[in-house]
Amino acid sequence: MHPFDKALELEPSDDGRWRGRTVPEWANMVGPFGGITAATLVRAVELHPQRHGQPIALTVNYVAPIADGEFDIVTRVVKTNRSNQHWIVELSQDGEVKTTATAIFGLRRDTWADTEVTPPQVPAPEDTVASAPPFGVVWFDNYDMRFADGAMPDDGAESGSSTTTLWVRNNPPRPMDFAALASVSDIFYPRVFLRQGQFVPAGTVSITTYFHADDEQLAAQGDEFVLATARAQAFSRGYFDQTAHLWGRDATLLATSHQVVYFKG
Amino acid sequence: MHPFDKALELEPSDDGRWRGRTVPEWANMVGPFGGITAATLVRAVELHPQRHGQPIALTVNYVAPIADGEFDIVTRVVKTNRSNQHWIVELSQDGEVKTTATAIFGLRRDTWADTEVTPPQVPAPEDTVASAPPFGVVWFDNYDMRFADGAMPDDGAESGSSTTTLWVRNNPPRPMDFAALASVSDIFYPRVFLRQGQFVPAGTVSITTYFHADDEQLAAQGDEFVLATARAQAFSRGYFDQTAHLWGRDATLLATSHQVVYFKG
Numbered sequence: 001m002h003p004f005d006k007a008l009e010l011e012p013s014d015d016g017r018w019r020g021r022t023v024p025e026w027a028n029m030v031g032p033f034g035g036i037t038a039a040t041l042v043r044a045v046e047l048h049p050q051r052h053g054q055p056i057a058l059t060v061n062y063v064a065p066i067a068d069g070e071f072d073i074v075t076r077v078v079k080t081n082r083s084n085q086h087w088i089v090e091l092s093q094d095g096e097v098k099t100t101a102t103a104i105f106g107l108r109r110d111t112w113a114d115t116e117v118t119p120p121q122v123p124a125p126e127d128t129v130a131s132a133p134p135f136g137v138v139w140f141d142n143y144d145m146r147f148a149d150g151a152m153p154d155d156g157a158e159s160g161s162s163t164t165t166l167w168v169r170n171n172p173p174r175p176m177d178f179a180a181l182a183s184v185s186d187i188f189y190p191r192v193f194l195r196q197g198q199f200v201p202a203g204t205v206s207i208t209t210y211f212h213a214d215d216e217q218l219a220a221q222g223d224e225f226v227l228a229t230a231r232a233q234a235f236s237r238g239y240f241d242q243t244a245h246l247w248g249r250d251a252t253l254l255a256t257s258h259q260v261v262y263f264k265g
Numbered sequence: 266m267h268p269f270d271k272a273l274e275l276e277p278s279d280d281g282r283w284r285g286r287t288v289p290e291w292a293n294m295v296g297p298f299g300g301i302t303a304a305t306l307v308r309a310v311e312l313h314p315q316r317h318g319q320p321i322a323l324t325v326n327y328v329a330p331i332a333d334g335e336f337d338i339v340t341r342v343v344k345t346n347r348s349n350q351h352w353i354v355e356l357s358q359d360g361e362v363k364t365t366a367t368a369i370f371g372l373r374r375d376t377w378a379d380t381e382v383t384p385p386q387v388p389a390p391e392d393t394v395a396s397a398p399p400f401g402v403v404w405f406d407n408y409d410m411r412f413a414d415g416a417m418p419d420d421g422a423e424s425g426s427s428t429t430t431l432w433v434r435n436n437p438p439r440p441m442d443f444a445a446l447a448s449v450s451d452i453f454y455p456r457v458f459l460r461q462g463q464f465v466p467a468g469t470v471s472i473t474t475y476f477h478a479d480d481e482q483l484a485a486q487g488d489e490f491v492l493a494t495a496r497a498q499a500f501s502r503g504y505f506d507q508t509a510h511l512w513g514r515d516a517t518l519l520a521t522s523h524q525v526v527y528f529k530g
Contacts, residue, residue: 056504057471057525059324061367063344063351078355078362079328083503084470084527086328088353088365090343097343100353102326102365104470104525108502112530114460115499116427162381195379205349205369206322208473210506210525212499233510234380234477234518237373238348239321241475241521243508245498253499256506258523260322260369260475262349265377 002174003142004183007036008043010073018044018073022066026139031065033139034204035186039179041089041101044073046178052085053105054215055178059208060101067093083107108214115212119247122148125167125225143187144171146225152189153197162191162232162242173223176254178211181218184226184246185209185257191232191242192263200265205239207259217252224249230257238262267439268407269448272301273308275338283309283338287331291404296330298404299469300451304444306354306366309338311443317350318370319480320443324473325366332358348372373479380477384512387413390432390490408452409436411490417454418462427456427497427507438488441519443476446483449491449511450474450522456497456507457528465530470504472524482517489514495522503527 001009003025010018026036038060045051071093078086084106091099122128128146150164168187170180190202230244239260246255266274268290275283285305291297303325310316336358343351349371356364387393393411415429433452435445455467495509504525511520 057326059367059471059473061322061343061351061369064346078326078365081329086326086362086365097351100343100351100367102324102367102471104326106470106504106527109529111500111503111528112461113499113501115501116496117498192377196377205371206324206367206473208324208471208523210504210523212501212504212506214502231381233382233521234378235376236378236380236477236518237479238376239371239475239477241477243521243523253501256498256508256523258473258475258508258521262371263376264374 002172004170004174004180008040008179010044010047016048016075018047019070020073021070022068024138025142028137028139034062034207035183037066037099038186038207039183041073041091042179042182044075044089045087045103045105048075050077050080051105052080053107055103055211056084056106057104057210058101058182059206060099061206062204063100064098066098071098115253117245117253119227119251120165120229122165128167142171144169150194153194156197158197159194162195163229164188164194165229167225168228169223169225175223176218176221178218181211181246181255182209184228185244185255187228188230188242188244190261190263192235192240192265196265200263202261202263205260205262207257209255209257211255213252213254218254221248226254267437269435269439269445273305273444275309275312278337281313281340283312284335285338286335287333289403290407293402293404299327299472300448302331302364303451303472304448306338306356307444307447309340309354310352310368310370313340315342315345316370317345318372320368320476321349321371322369322473322475323366323447324471325364326471327469328365329363331363336363380518382510382518384492384516385430385494387430393432407436409434415459418459421462423462424459427460428494429453429459430494432490433493434488434490440488441483441486443483446476446511446520447474449493450509450520452493453495453507453509455526455528457500457505457530461530465528467526467528470525470527472522474520474522476520478517478519483519486513491519
């Protein structure tokens with residue numbers, strides 16, 4: 001089984017309750033990679049028999065580190081409207097909440113459409129070096145990351161810009177879906193590392209992802225690379241923000257994603 | 266009493282429960298202005314005796330329209346960490362949930378700081394015409410809005426850009442605080458109106474605001490105008506996103522805010 005799908009294996013344990021477990025392949029410095037947790041919460045809602053429509057918006061709040069082992073997810077339908085549906089999701093271990101989320105699923109309808117932003121102009125992934133991050137974190141091996149701009153600093157040099165742009169896909173390749181897109185929305189190492197040219201303690205507190213692509217547009221991506229670009233807007237008294245765009249190789253804007261990150265330094 | 270503070274009047278009704286009521290001054294086309302609801306949820310957490318720190322991040326999900334009359338807010342501390350605190354908040358009427366939110370409060374610490382984005386260059390508010398929106402919505406009267414760019418269209422002309430920039434402050438003026446900032450983060454009329462040059466059915470589904478300013482920086486704003494700028498990034502199959510910056514008159518980035526909006530057209 002693909003390591004991504006292995007992490008998303010959930011068994012129903014009661015009405016709206018699911019049981020899952022951490023897998024060693026997704027270990028981060030403390031607990032699992034936040035992206036795989038976000039993906040697991042998307043999957044839990046997708047599995048719910050009352051699920052109505054496709055993911056539109058997801059906010060995941062990282063409350064406390066998830067310990068190695070089993071966890072419980074409770075998915076609660078707050079309300080099902082005609083065109084959308086609101087969820088509250090909580091992941092806990094031994095009764096202690098580790099992650100909270102709200103999700104909005106919705107029906108997609110044909111409307112006028114336009115994308116105002118444009119993707120960064122970068123060389124193709126085939127012409128970009130696959131990079132190994134300068135320090136070993138287990139989950140990095142699950143992605144093929146090819147940095148066009150703002151690779152993780154390994155020389156102590158400060159940067160005036162917090163922008164990182166990379167091609168990224170699952171390693172081994174795997175078809176794109178909403179869970180995979182939720183995960184890759186959190187692919188970026190902390191922007192403060194790039195600005196300061198060094199590792200400092202930092203961790204995502206909350207991430208919000210808006211899904212612009214529908215299921216057909218995601219399926220059309222196949223297992224191709226995604227062009228992911230992110231920057232911080234402000235660093236202030238212990239927290240910074242990050243705003244990101246996830247582009248399909250066909251220049252479809254798949255998602256925009258925002259997060260607030262705790263840091264010291 | 267100032268109409269803003271009148272809308273935020275809450276009485277404790279039980280442990281972590283609050284009772285409030287809609288006020289006619291904040292009426293939108295359906296239910297109250299979303300910004301005043303967001304502000305009320307911030308205030309409910311601020312009133313909680315276990316509140317720890319200042320607002321860092323707020324996500325508000327508009328589940329169903331709030332009817333005229335009383336409402337109940339339940340504030341639940343999910344976890345208090347050393348430096349931050351996670352909340353789940355629900356607003357309901359007669360037991361039916363109308364709004365959900367997650368909030369992160371945190372302690373601010375002295376760290377390295379930098380703002381990477383820059384405010385739009387526009388004339389001072391004193392040199393900008395206070396504008397009356399072309400159709401009457403009650404809550405608009407609670408703000409003095411002076412559009413530098415992207416005023417609400419009244420001539421049917423489509424626009425190639427969804428960007429709106431305005432100076433805005435409470436009317437009558439009122440000192441800035443976190444609740445007021447949460448409200449003004451939702452000040453923008455739907456971006457699809459600007460692109461299409463006309464009113465179409467649209468409504469915010471979810472808004473996320475990151476507070477970059479701390480309480481001292483907010484207090485320093487006094488009752489001055491805020492420079493608010495927003496744009497959409499993508500319109501796709503029934504939903505579009507909006508990303509916004511709220512600047513103090515002293516060029517402090519007070520907040521960044523993001524939302525996803527339902528639309529027809």
